[in-house]
Amino acid sequence: xxxxxxxxxxxxxxxxxxxxxxxxxxxxxxxxxxxxxxxxxxxxxxxxxxxxxxxxxxxxxxxxxxxxxxxxxxxxxxxxxxxxxxxxxxxxxxxxxxxxxxxxxxxxxxxxxxxxxxxxxxxxxxxxxxxxxxxxxxxxxxxxxxxxxxxxxxxxxxxxxxxxxxxxxxxxxxxxxxxxxxxxxxxxxxxxxxxxxxxxxxxxxxxxxxxxxxxxxxxxxxxxxxxxxxxxxxxxxxxxxxxxxxxxxxxxxxxxxxxxxxxxxxxxxxxxxxxxxxxxxxxxxxxxxxxxxxxxxxxxxxxxxxxxxxxxxxxxxxxxxxxxxxxxxxxxxxxxxxxxxxxxxxxxxxxxxxxxxxxxxxxxxxxxxxxxxxxxxxxxxxxxxxxxxxxxxxxxxxxxxxxxxxxxxxxxxxxxxxxxxxxxxxxxxxxxxxxxxxxxxxxxxxxxxxxxxxxxxxxxxxxxxxxxxxxxxx
Amino acid sequence: xxxxxxxxxxxxxxxxxxxxxxxxxxxxxxxxxxxxxxxxxxxxxxxxxxxxxxxxxxxxxxxxxxxxxxxxxxxxxxxxxxxxxxxxxxxxxxxxxxxxxxxxxxxxxxxxxxxxxxxxxxxxxxxxxxxxxxxxxxxxxxxxx
Numbered sequence: 001x002x003x004x005x006x007x008x009x010x011x012x013x014x015x016x017x018x019x020x021x022x023x024x025x026x027x028x029x030x031x032x033x034x035x036x037x038x039x040x041x042x043x044x045x046x047x048x049x050x051x052x053x054x055x056x057x058x059x060x061x062x063x064x065x066x067x068x069x070x071x072x073x074x075x076x077x078x079x080x081x082x083x084x085x086x087x088x089x090x091x092x093x094x095x096x097x098x099x100x101x102x103x104x105x106x107x108x109x110x111x112x113x114x115x116x117x118x119x120x121x122x123x124x125x126x127x128x129x130x131x132x133x134x135x136x137x138x139x140x141x142x143x144x145x146x147x148x149x150x151x152x153x154x155x156x157x158x159x160x161x162x163x164x165x166x167x168x169x170x171x172x173x174x175x176x177x178x179x180x181x182x183x184x185x186x187x188x189x190x191x192x193x194x195x196x197x198x199x200x201x202x203x204x205x206x207x208x209x210x211x212x213x214x215x216x217x218x219x220x221x222x223x224x225x226x227x228x229x230x231x232x233x234x235x236x237x238x239x240x241x242x243x244x245x246x247x248x249x250x251x252x253x254x255x256x257x258x259x260x261x262x263x264x265x266x267x268x269x270x271x272x273x274x275x276x277x278x279x280x281x282x283x284x285x286x287x288x289x290x291x292x293x294x295x296x297x298x299x300x301x302x303x304x305x306x307x308x309x310x311x312x313x314x315x316x317x318x319x320x321x322x323x324x325x326x327x328x329x330x331x332x333x334x335x336x337x338x339x340x341x342x343x344x345x346x347x348x349x350x351x352x353x354x355x356x357x358x359x360x361x362x363x364x365x366x367x368x369x370x371x372x373x374x375x376x377x378x379x380x381x382x383x384x385x386x387x388x389x390x391x392x393x394x395x396x397x398x399x400x401x402x403x404x405x406x407x408x409x410x411x412x413x414x415x416x417x418x419x420x421x422x423x424x425x426x427x428x429x430x431x432x433x434x435x436x437x438x439x440x441x442x443x444x445x446x447x448x449x450x451x452x453x454x455x456x457x458x459x460x461x462x463x464x465x466x467x468x469x470x471x472x473x474x
Numbered sequence: 475x476x477x478x479x480x481x482x483x484x485x486x487x488x489x490x491x492x493x494x495x496x497x498x499x500x501x502x503x504x505x506x507x508x509x510x511x512x513x514x515x516x517x518x519x520x521x522x523x524x525x526x527x528x529x530x531x532x533x534x535x536x537x538x539x540x541x542x543x544x545x546x547x548x549x550x551x552x553x554x555x556x557x558x559x560x561x562x563x564x565x566x567x568x569x570x571x572x573x574x575x576x577x578x579x580x581x582x583x584x585x586x587x588x589x590x591x592x593x594x595x596x597x598x599x600x601x602x603x604x605x606x607x608x609x610x611x612x613x614x615x616x617x618x619x
Contacts, residue, residue, distance in 0.1 A: 252537075254587075258566075266492075294589035
């Protein structure tokens with residue numbers, strides 16, 4: 001909407017007439033006219049006045065106005081001075097009272113001492129705390145109030161403020177009825193009109209509780225740090241032990257096993273004809289058992305390595321990895337033509353340790369392969385799906401033997417097997433390795449299955465390396 | 475066909491016996507000189523006095539008493555007399571640090587001993603065929619630079 005000019009306020013002419021100068025001039029004129037009226041009343045009728053000079057009446061009026069103005073100004077000035085003096089006297093008392101109220105209601109201890117350390121003033125908090133009235137303390141020093149060391153300490157801070165000519169801050173320990181209190185004290189010199197530092201003002205705030213809390217926090221922190229150090233040392237020690245154990249497992253446990261396997265095979269080979277069928281069967285079982293134990297040792301070592309290995313974070317193409325693993329399984333299969341449907345979705349990208357993720361995927365896919373072995377037409381599907389929470393989970397799904405959900409929590413525990421060795425061979429460590437690897441990446445894994453209706457293993461990996469530093473000790 | 479002896483550094487007598495058997499089973503009749511610790515291995519190859527064993531191949535275990543296998547390897551590679559003698563690490567350790575250290579110190583091969591004897595026989599066949607038949611042996615005349 002458009003506004004018509006001139007409707008927003010006073011007309012331009014009137015507005016310019018109301019400038020401050022114009023107003024001041026108007027006031028002076030009005031005052032002069034009033035004063036003229038008063039003068040006429042005081043000196044009588046204009047007609048009876050003796051003219052001082054033979055001047056025209058308007059000039060006389062002007063002179064009258066002028067002298068009246070001067071008189072008025074002088075009168076006003078002196079009156080103002082009187083009022084000011086009075087105000088100053090009453091104001092100073094009032095001011096002092098107010099200031100005293102301020103300092104008396106302060107929770108801080110406030111005091112004033114002269115250059116020699118003699119008290120000039122203390123606030124109510126001081127009175128309460130040290131049981132002395134402010135009238136009684138005047139003239140005394142801290143050496144009359146506190147033990148010598150404390151008094152010397154306070155005096156030293158006073159002198160510091162005097163010497164520096166500025167405010168100084170210090171922590172002071174003050175002996176009180178309930179023990180030593182810690183104060184944070186601000187001291188500054190007070191200056192008289194001549195610019196001389198004639199006194200010290202101190203404002204001391206009790207920070208005992210704060211100090212105690214701080215000390216407690218420090219103590220707890222120090223304790224925490226030393227506990228963390230201890231725990232880290234313990235963890236490092238146990239990692240070293242685990243390391244040494246894994247090493248000796250790989251060396252020392254396998255050697256006797258090799259002897260058992262080797263000589264059993266040699267007996268079968270060299271003296272097999274001297275044994276009957278049962279004897280040969282027994283020896284074959286010994287050999288088979290050594291093979292299983294050897295696999296067990298290998299898997300344990302792999303589990304230990306998956307736990308200890310330092311993670312190197314890189315982009316990983318799980319699709320390519322899964323295809324490679326399936327191709328290897330296919331070529332190692334006794335019946336490479338077993339009808340199977342293998343689906344590997346494209347674009348399964350993750351970030352993590354390539355070797356460990358391959359080991360995890362290898363175990364999951366081998367598992368699916370193993371548990372579908374007895375089916376005529378099995379399906380293994382490696383893919384990705386969106387979860388209810390918006391995240392994405394990779395999955396390995398199979399149509400194999402499945403499992404009872406009642407035992408789902410045992411799946412990722414080492415040596416826990418949900419099927420007999422006769423049905424499906426295995427050490428019961430494979431899924432534990434998978435679980436360990438996914439956990440070390442900061443991800444999670446879970447499974448869903450139904451007996452004879454397949455299983456699906458889902459896992460989520462963080463998009464990138466977690467911010468928390470990966471400890472080598474987990 | 476290289477018919478020089480094979481130096482086997484192995485402290486487990488069972489393994490020594492099985493290794494000997496694996497060689498003969500594969501038709502390799504090279505003498506096998508077994509030493510039970512690292513010190514004895516160095517003594518055989520780098521004696522202070524007397525003649526040194528000049529093997530076609532050294533089979534070196536890592537976990538050896540007195541002087542460990544990797545240290546033995548390091549010393550062999552540091553000495554001009556044994557700088558280029560073929561050394562195959564034959565061990566149970568699959569520890570990545572051992573494998574890496576073995577190669578770094580100049581092992582010619584790193585082979586893991588399998589538990590199954592049948593498999594071990596096959597491994598020995600491959601090793602012996604390569605080092606004693608396929609591979610060109612180093613010249614024995616003259617001083618190795």
